[in-house]
Amino acid sequence: MSSVSAASTALYGGTSGRRVTVRDLATAKERHEKWPMVTAYDAMTAKIFDEAGIPVLLVGDSAAMVVYGYDSTLPVTVDDLIPLTAAVVRGSSRALVVADLPFASYQASPQQALEAAARFMKEAGAHAVKLEGGRRVLSQVEMLVSAGVPVMAHIGLTPQSVNVLGGYRVQGRGQSGDELMADAKALEHAGAFAVVMECVPADLAERVTASLSIPTIGIGAGGGTDAQVLVWQDLMGLTPRPAKFVKKYFDLAGEMGRAVRTYADEVVSGAFPAPEHSYH
Ligand SMILES: Nc1nc(=O)c2c([nH]1)NC[C@@H]1CN(c3ccc(C(=O)N[C@@H](CCC(=O)O)C(=O)O)cc3)CN21
Numbered sequence: 098m099s100s101v102s103a104a105s106t107a108l109y110g111g112t113s114g115r116r117v118t119v120r121d122l123a124t125a126k127e128r129h130e131k132w133p134m135v136t137a138y139d140a141m142t143a144k145i146f147d148e149a150g151i152p153v154l155l156v157g158d159s160a161a162m163v164v165y166g167y168d169s170t171l172p173v174t175v176d177d178l179i180p181l182t183a184a185v186v187r188g189s190s191r192a193l194v195v196a197d198l199p200f201a202s203y204q205a206s207p208q209q210a211l212e213a214a215a216r217f218m219k220e221a222g223a224h225a226v227k228l229e230g231g232r233r234v235l236s237q238v239e240m241l242v243s244a245g246v247p248v249m250a251h252i253g254l255t256p257q258s259v260n261v262l263g264g265y266r267v268q269g270r271g272q273s274g275d276e277l278m279a280d281a282k283a284l285e286h287a288g289a290f291a292v293v294m295e296c297v298p299a300d301l302a303e304r305v306t307a308s309l310s311i312p313t314i315g316i317g318a319g320g321g322t323d324a325q326v327l328v329w330q331d332l333m334g335l336t337p338r339p340a341k342f343v344k345k346y347f348d349l350a351g352e353m354g355r356a357v358r359t360y361a362d363e364v365v366s367g368a369f370p371a372p373e374h375s376y377h
Pocket residue numbers: 159162163170254256265266267296328330331336339340341342
C-alpha cells in the first residue's frame with residue numbers, strides 16, 4: 098500500500114489487496130472512519146483512483162454530462178453505461194464499483210429494477226447499484242436486496258428529477274427536511290447499505306447521519322456525513338462551471354490545454370518528433 102497517502106484508515110487504503118465490500122463500509126461507520134468516493138468512467142482513471150486507495154468508485158449517470166456531453170443526466174441509458182462500468186471494473190482491483198441506474202431503468206417496477214441491476218452485474222461486473230429516490234422506490238430497494246444486490250440510495254437533489262425539482266438546487270430546507278429524514282430511515286429499513294445525500298443543508302445531513310446505522314455519503318451536504326463523493330472532473334478542474342460544493346484540487350483543463358498547445362507548436366515548428374522519438 099505504498100502509493101496510499103499518510104491519512105490511511107482500515108478502509109481507506111487498508112483492505113490489503115482484496116476488494117472492499119459493503120461490510121467493510123458498515124465497519125468503517127462503527128469505527129467513525131470517514132472515507133472518500135469518486136466517480137470513474139474509464140479504466141485508466143479507475144486505476145489511478147484505485148491505487149490511491151479510494152475504496153468506492155461510482156460509475157455515475159453524470160457520465161451523461163461529463164462523458165457524453167448532454168446537459169442533464171436524463172438521456173443516458175443502461176447500454177451507454179455498461180461499457181464504462183466494465184472498463185472501471187477492469188481498471189480497478191481493490192475498490193467496490195457501484196453502478197448508477199440511469200433514468201427510467203428502475204422506476205417502473207421492482208422487476209424493471211432487477212433487470213437493470215442484473216445487466217450491470219452480469220455484463221459489467223458491478224458490485225452494487227445506486228438509484229435515486231426515497232419512499233417512492235422502496236419496493237425496488239427491497240426487490241434488489243432480496244435478490245442479493247447491494248443498493249446505495251440517493252436522496253436530496255436527485256438529478257433524474259430535475260424537471261420536477263425545477264433545477265439543480267438545495268433540497269430539504271425547512272419542513273421538507275422531515276421528509277428527507279423519513280426517506281433516509283425508510284431506505285435503511287428497506288436494506289440499503291448506504292445513502293447519498295446531495296445538496297442538503299449541513300445540519301440536516303448531520304442529523305440524518307446520526308440517526309442511521311448505515312453510512313451516509315455527502316455531496317454538497319457539509320462535513321457531517323460518513324463519506325464524501327465528487328465527480329472526478331469537478332475535483333480535477335475539468336468542469337467549466339462547477340457547483341458551490343466542489344473544491345478544485347488541480348487545474349487539469351489548464352494543464353492539458355498548455356500541454357496540447359506545446360505539442361501542436363512543436364509539430365508545426367518541427368521540434369517534435371526528435372531523433373529519440375524516431376526509429377533508426
Ligand atoms: N460534473 C458534474 N458534477 C456533479 O456534481 C453533477 C453532475 N455533473 N451531473 C449530475 C448532477 C447535477 N449536479 C449539480 C449541478 C449543478 C449544481 C449547481 O450549480 N448548484 C448551484 C446552487 C443552485 C441553488 O441552490 O440555487 C450552485 O451554485 O452550487 C448542483 C448540482 C450534481 N451532479
